[in-house]
Amino acid sequence: LIYYARESWFIKMTAVRDDLVRNNNTINWIPKSIGEGRFGDWIKNVQDWGVSRDRYWGTPLNIWECKCGCRHSIGSIAELREMSDNCPENIELHRPYIDAVTIRCPECGGEMHRVKEVIDCWFDSGSMPFAQWHYPFENEKIFKENFPANFISEAVDQTRGWFYSLLAISTLLFNKAPYKNVIVLGHVQDENGQKMSKSKGNAVDPFDALEKHGADAIRWYFYSNSAPYLPNRFYDAAVTEGQRKFMGTLWNTYAFYVLYAEFDKFDPTKHSFKTDKLTVMDKWLLSKLNTLVKTVDLELSEYKITEPAKALSEFVDELSNWYVRRCRERFWAKEMTDDKINAYMTLYTALVTVSKLAAPMIPFMTEDIYQNIVRSVDKSAPESIHLCDYPVSDEKMIDPALEKEMDEVLEIVVLGRSARNTANIKTKQPIAKMIVKADRALPSFCTDIIKDELNTKEVEFRSGLDGLVSYKIKPKFDSLKSKYPEKMGMLIGIINKADAAEVVSSLEKDGKYTVSAGGAQIDLTEEDFLIETTKTDGFEAASDSKVTVAIDTNLTPELIEEGSVREIISTVQKMRKNSGFEVMDHIVVFQSGNDKITEIMKKNEKEIAGIVLADGFSYGEHTEIESECKINGEVTTLGIKKARFTFCETGLFSWER
Numbered sequence: 001l002i003y004y005a006r007e008s009w010f011i012k013m014t015a016v017r018d019d020l021v022r023n024n025n026t027i028n029w030i031p032k033s034i035g036e037g038r039f040g041d042w043i044k045n046v047q048d049w050g051v052s053r054d055r056y057w058g059t060p061l062n063i064w065e066c067k068c069g070c071r072h073s074i075g076s077i078a079e080l081r082e083m084s085d086n087c088p089e090n091i092e093l094h095r096p097y098i099d100a101v102t103i104r105c106p107e108c109g110g111e112m113h114r115v116k117e118v119i120d121c122w123f124d125s126g127s128m129p130f131a132q133w134h135y136p137f138e139n140e141k142i143f144k145e146n147f148p149a150n151f152i153s154e155a156v157d158q159t160r161g162w163f164y165s166l167l168a169i170s171t172l173l174f175n176k177a178p179y180k181n182v183i184v185l186g187h188v189q190d191e192n193g194q195k196m197s198k199s200k201g202n203a204v205d206p207f208d209a210l211e212k213h214g215a216d217a218i219r220w221y222f223y224s225n226s227a228p229y230l231p232n233r234f235y236d237a238a239v240t241e242g243q244r245k246f247m248g249t250l251w252n253t254y255a256f257y258v259l260y261a262e263f264d265k266f267d268p269t270k271h272s273f274k275t276d277k278l279t280v281m282d283k284w285l286l287s288k289l290n291t292l293v294k295t296v297d298l299e300l301s302e303y304k305i306t307e308p309a310k311a312l313s314e315f316v317d318e319l320s321n322w323y324v325r326r327c328r329e330r331f332w333a334k335e336m337t338d339d340k341i342n343a344y345m346t347l348y349t350a351l352v353t354v355s356k357l358a359a360p361m362i363p364f365m366t367e368d369i370y371q372n373i374v375r376s377v378d379k380s381a382p383e384s385i386h387l388c389d390y391p392v393s394d395e396k397m398i399d400p401a402l403e404k405e406m407d408e409v410l411e412i413v414v415l416g417r418s419a420r421n422t423a424n425i426k427t428k429q430p431i432a433k434m435i436v437k438a439d440r441a442l443p444s445f446c447t448d449i450i451k452d453e454l455n456t457k458e459v460e461f462r463s464g465l466d467g468l469v470s471y472k473i474k475p476k477f478d479s480l481k482s483k484y485p486e487k488m489g490m491l492i493g494i495i496n497k498a499d500a501a502e503v504v505s506s507l508e509k510d511g512k513y514t515v516s517a518g519g520a521q522i523d524l525t526e527e528d529f530l531i532e533t534t535k536t537d538g539f540e541a542a543s544d545s546k547v548t549v550a551i552d553t554n555l556t557p558e559l560i561e562e563g564s565v566r567e568i569i570s571t572v573q574k575m576r577k578n579s580g581f582e583v584m585d586h587i588v589v590f591q592s593g594n595d596k597i598t599e600i601m602k603k604n605e606k607e608i609a610g611i612v613l614a615d616g617f618s619y620g621e622h623t624e625i626e627s628e629c630k631i632n633g634e635v636t637t638l639g640i641k642k643a644r645f646t647f648c649e650t651g652l653f654s655w656e657r
Contacts, residue, residue: 009052009061009117016171017046023167023177030183030303031229039159049168051120058118060098066105066112074103076137126165129178148176151303153183156229181303184229191235204234212236216362217243223361224309246313247365250354253320254369257347260331261373263584264340268348269378274338280445282346284406285323287399288315289350294393296357312358319350322410326449348373359385408547409446409453412436415542415549416454423540423553428570429563429632432556433458435539437469437548455566456551464505469541469550471500474530483528490517495529504531508546564597564632565604571629572612575640579625588616590623590639597636615643 013020020043029035052061062074074080081087083103091101095118103112124131129147133139148170154162163182170178189195190202197203209218213236221239224246225232260266278286292315296308323346330343352374355366363386370385382388416434420427434456441461442450450459475495480488494515495503506513512523533541533548541550555563572589581587589612591601598619601608605617626639 008050009063009115011049011051011168011172013046013049013168017043019171019175020046020167023171023175026177027167027179028181028303030181031227034156034159034184034229035182038156039163042160042164043167049120051123052115052117053120054116055118056095058121059124060093060095061115061117061119063115064103064112065115066108066110068105068108068110070105070107070112072103072106072112122161122165123169125162126167126169129166129170130173147174147178149179151181151183152179153185153228155185155187157187159184183303183305186227186229186231189231189233191233191238193231193233196234209234209239213239213243214364216365217247220247220309220362223305224313226306228305246309246316247362249320250316250358250369251365253316253324253347254351254373256324257344257351258372259583261344261348264336264344266336266344267377268345268373271341271345273345274342277338278342278346279327279339280402280449281323281327282342283399284402285319285346285350286397287403288318289353290393290395290397291403293353293357293391294395294398297390297393300360308357309361312354312361316354319347319354323347323350326452353391356385356388356391359388405442405446408438408442409449411544411547412438412450412549413453415544415547416450416456416551418542419540419549419551420454422542423551425540425551425553425555426563426567427455428566429555430455430457430559430566431551432456432554432559433460433552435460435462435550435552437462437464437543437550438546454551469536469539469543469548470534471504472532472534473498473500473503474532476528476530479528484517484522487517487520487522491515491522491524491528495524500531503529560632561600561603564600564634565607567631568597568601568638569608569611571631571638572608572614572640575625575627575638576612579640581640581642584613586613586615586643588618588623588641588643589614590618590621590626590637590641592620592622592637593628594631594634594636597631597634 021040024035024040024043027035029039064072064074066072072083074083077091077093080091080101080103083106084101085104087101088097091097099114099116101114104110105112129149130136130143133143133146135143152166163184166178170176187195190204194200194202217239221234221242222228222232224242225238292311295311299308299311327343327347330340333340351369355369359366359370367385370388374381374385375383417427420431425431431454434450434454436450436459438461447459451457473495475492477488477492480491484491494517498513498515503513507526507529512525513529514521514523516522533543538552538554539550540553541548543549572587576585576587589601589608591598601617602619605614608614609617622637623639623641625641626637628635628637630636
């Protein structure tokens, strides 16, 4: 490249520097650091815009020159025709045609010729807001209705490109910002954070990616992976993981609804909520749903992308792994009871609402769901999910207290599972008792959920775990050194002598432990300590910053037998699934090879049959579908077979082996 001085045409942007800065301050930049930093600094130090280019193709510079030194800028075709004696009726405004058009000099009457330069193409891009409507020559109303734009978006490299050209021209013509909100996008990188390049061989063909993952999965990845203004690493495994966590879970939940709704011929247009009979789980989910609508709508209105995607993902996870899992048996009821209707209507409402919320992000999957569960039963509904109104939150359905209580239940359940894992006790094995150290006891309906989830006979809330859990504390040297370098030695001595239970109690209650060191009061926080929890024999504990749970690990013969029953049920259910049986297929259960398991099954036939849909049991015999398994350490053989029915003289059905 050879750099040398040459003549150019400039727009004197330095004359409107203050206007540029003022107009920029009215724009909502996402992130703000671009508007205030990179872009803000650029316009504070703006230079005159060299707008001409010595090229053939492009928008011709609309300036004509005369030998007398006069220069004139043409502002419209009408003006050109008025001043020219040789302008064709259907003038083509590009080279070479425009170069042949001359105009009369307004000063000497001589012939004026257009200058040879064309205009910088960024001037074209910056003219887009009015040029697209051919304003000011027509469409004044529609232009004013759409200017300034509510929102634009482009990559970070447009800071000195389109973002600037738009603001520069709008400031020159209208002295206002041409857009209200702008999302600046980061660049897409490869798996290792390197810029994609064909020469490096790390560029991804977008059409190959679309063919492999589908448009929805790729869209969801970019929405949910990280803030849009940060660089995004794009690779197959990351897209697949996002697809599995959100889209896969949503689809499986939708498939669950369709499976049972088709079996029961459930039509949501013919039913309504029995509000006086809603369960706690229904009320909780409907509250969470309306909170979700409120959250997503607010965050999207503030041009946030990752946050609403995260809220949608968390809700769908709770919908599937908490509501549906805990309410599955309600869909198994033989009669269409009020409780079953409420379960269907709650799940249907959640699926439709979530689909509408997520429709702008994953337009194709949500359209499929909408067509199959809405349009299939309600032909009066809008033809497409994308023609529906965006959901509006019903404040009356939101119960913050209930949501908080259920969050606490979930926290306790997670800790309880952790304690069970540490004690090597499966969830299917009942335990006698669990003690929860928390600020307050939860209502009975919460306790019932905890009992069921953690398979415990009793849940007791306490303010402390004296006699069950003890603590050991040590100073965390890195934290103390960075925060209190001059007093580190004194603080280490104080911590080593402190009462561990008192420190933990103070941290849990106040979030700090205050000590006196060198004549100063210092508030130590949890990050300044290493805290170890030690359990008492017969108990296993788990804790986080606010809650501690301790489970009783002593198992009686009765508890062990009950655990064996659950193991049997789980094994049979897996055999049903692996054998391809339909959800509603009735079966006969076979067992052989272990007298102890035979005795347990005979004592609990009614409970087992009700869950696995068994119409009979056969002991000591074999069938085609069977396998050897361990039930609480006891080796036995279990088998299943579809039940065959015959009509008896009594008018009742009976099963045949």
